């Protein structure tokens with residue numbers, strides 16, 4: 397296996413405090429060596445070992461690849477008009493998800509795979525090297541199973557979200573839909589999923605329904621994560637912590653008790669500022685969560701309705717500008733934070749033994765991700781040691 401030396405790194409974020417300064421483990425004038433799909437050496441450029449190939453970073457910043465722990469990439473259809481109307485002052489119309497469900501069911505497997513692949517590629521070119529993908533636009537046994545099979549071709553981090561909304565056919569019988577989601581649909585989907593998720597919100601699934609769905613998923617070996625407290629206060633966050641969910645996602649409307657529960661538990665608070673941006677909603681208060689000691693991740697929530705971006709740098713800029721995060725905190729949340737939300741220790745960090753997921757920025761510092769919003773700063777990406 398060929399080794400690659402990346403050297404002359406002006407500023408290297410390792411996310412390992414034992415390797416460098418502060419929580420980001422920052423090193424100046426650094427180098428690292430990749431061997432196959434792994435990092436094998438990190439340290440000062442002056443003492444770097446030889447390697448088969450050499451990449452000169454010419455003083456630029458290098459960091460771990462982004463870990464996007466929340467996305468909905470298996471879908472068909474277009475909702476441009478809905479976004480246009482919303483930004484033109486028309487009130488938000490519920491039922492947008494149903495539009496995507498109808499288009500997704502009507503699409504071929506090839507069309508869905510091609511669209512997901514295009515978006516995964518778009519994310520990779522912006523530095524995302526690990527991505528979680530949910531089902532949730534099929535809402536039948538066959539369509540949810542199909543979505544997870546498609547997602548599995550792109551990532552190991554697949555999430556069963558049959559409980560995105562109540563399927564239209566069950567509008568008059570939500571209890572019947574919960575039976576389907578916890579029964580035959582779960583049986584068909586569990587072999588293709590690592591995680592189980594539920595949209596716990598008024599108009600979607602209440603606390604009791606969410607508990608039943610997550611508990612059934614756990615019994616099949618899936619690990620819970622929860623869409624919680626996005627549109628208003630509710631039981632989602634407390635339920636996530638109680639059931640040992642890896643992550644509570646959105647966390648926009650939190651009581652003090654919710655914040656305390658997140659700070660005391662193992663559940664990561666995953667913030668998705670693209671959703672607030674695209675719906676002109678109030679942003680979650682990251683400062684409050686960090687001050688309480690909660691672990692925070694940043695993710696895109698990429699989906700065609702409420703957050704159609706694959707850009708982690710954009711989410712970092714929003715988090716710094718509008719959610720009270722420092723540039724260091726936002727970068728950490730978008731890399732190591734996402735890894736924690738996916739219970740991964742091999743990504744989101746650059747240390748010997750970690751996966752060789754490396755991003756070079758066309759900038760002297762990672763701070764430029766927030767300082768220069770909207771600018772394509774990702775210059776080079778290695779995913780598992782392979783140049784993207």
Ligand SMILES: [Zn+2]
Pocket residue numbers: 466468623697
């Ligand atoms: Zn989502």
